[in-house]
Every structure is written in C-alpha cells, then in structure tokens.
Amino acid sequence: xxxxxxxxxxxxxxxxxxxxxxGAAVEEAGFVVKVAPNLSAALDVLRTHPxxxxxxxxxxxxxxxxxxxxxxxxxxxxxxxxxxLYVTGDSGHE
Numbered sequence: 001x002x003x004x005x006x007x008x009x010x011x012x013x014x015x016x017x018x019x020x021x022x023g024a025a026v027e028e029a030g031f032v033v034k035v036a037p038n039l040s041a042a043l044d045v046l047r048t049h050p051x052x053x054x055x056x057x058x059x060x061x062x063x064x065x066x067x068x069x070x071x072x073x074x075x076x077x078x079x080x081x082x083x084x085l086y087v088t089g090d091s092g093h094e
Contacts, residue, residue, distance in 0.1 A: 039063055
C-alpha cells in the first residue's frame, strides 16, 4: 500500500471494461484498488488480504448469476463495519 494511500478498496464488476474504469476512479480518488470479476474472486481477496485491511467495497448489483447484495452480506460477515457502495447500470427498479 502506498504511503499516501487512503486505504484499499475492493472493486467488483463482471464487465471487464467497467471494472477497469471503476478501478481507475478509485485509484484517482487516492485509494489502492484491488479488483475482482465476481463474487468468488472478491471473497478470495477479502479472505486472503487481511494485512491490506480493505476499507470499502464497491460492487455492481448484478454479478452475472450472482448478486452484489449477496457479496455484501458475505463481506459483512467477515467485517460487519465494512462500508459498501452499490453501483449498477440497470434500471431503478432494482
């Protein structure tokens, strides 16, 4: 982690281009970013990087057949105080 970093943010999206853009925006905001393309990979990051102390999770609501809601539930089981930002390109009914 960079000395000037605000912490590590985990960004999750199943669309590679969106994930790249999301990661760039998080880095531009001063955070170190770890990216994951799905729920399983995101949980691997959360479980295997305790030294990096993830300070927030940014997740797409729809992760293919999986959901960002489910990812947040799993992530909060590991860290109940983890801030979660949900994003989506879907319509407002979700």
